[in-house]
Amino acid sequence: MYAEKKPDKIDLHEQRLSKWLNCSLSNEPLKPPCVIDRLGNMFNKETLVEALIGKKLPKEFGYIKGLKDMINIQLEVVPSEGLGNARFQCPVSGLEFNGKYKFFSLKNCGHVLSAKALKEVKSSACLVCYKEFEECDKIVINGDEEEVVVLRERMEEDRLKVKDKKRKVKHGIVDVKGGDKVAGKIKGNGKVENVKGVSNGGSKRFKAGDMVPANATKDVYASLFTSSQKNKFKETYSCRSLPLGRN
Known part of the structure; x- marks a missing residue:
């Protein structure tokens, strides 16, 4: 009687490295230009754009509708590595980009920094280009389940805000100081005519x-x-x- 062949064990180290060093769509090594989506997944930009154009994007990435749903990221290559099969690191702390440490991408500038660097050097500006950012501009890369849920909620909120803004422009609704809303015809020069809901009483x-x-x-x-x-x-x-x- 023959002994059953046991399936090969999954190398968790290699699996983790693949998630952090390869494109989430093609599984090819990350090579600039690279992008990240709103949920923290990384892609080779060319691969993602081609999938969008050819309408071949898997359902799991169905929330990516166009260029507006991807953010260009700046990955710091480890000096000893070339661009082919390169490894990356935090440009501030030097921690390697390999899944052992938490990393964030800043939405405003795209720089990828370790959580350790952001914690130790507390600043409201990017530690590389000094561009201002807020807490909501930080996108955790390859986050856990709870972190992805938070990112998804934030993504949906942002989309609702964009839809609401378009609706206001379409119907000529303008927000005024104090939280009131007024309706009127918006001219090409940005001025509002026939405004309703605003009292012009003198002081x-x-x-x-x-x-x-x-x-x-x-x-x-x-x-x-x-x-x-x-x-x-x-x-x-x-x-x-x-x-x-x-x-």
């Missing part, structure tokens, strides 16, 4: 008599300001009267 004019200090008579306090009453004095042949409130 209330201040009167000195409206702000009388304690233990003061309204008329006496108001008389300190020449704007509070009309000048009741008239010029005579022999003298000129001075209005109250002026020396």
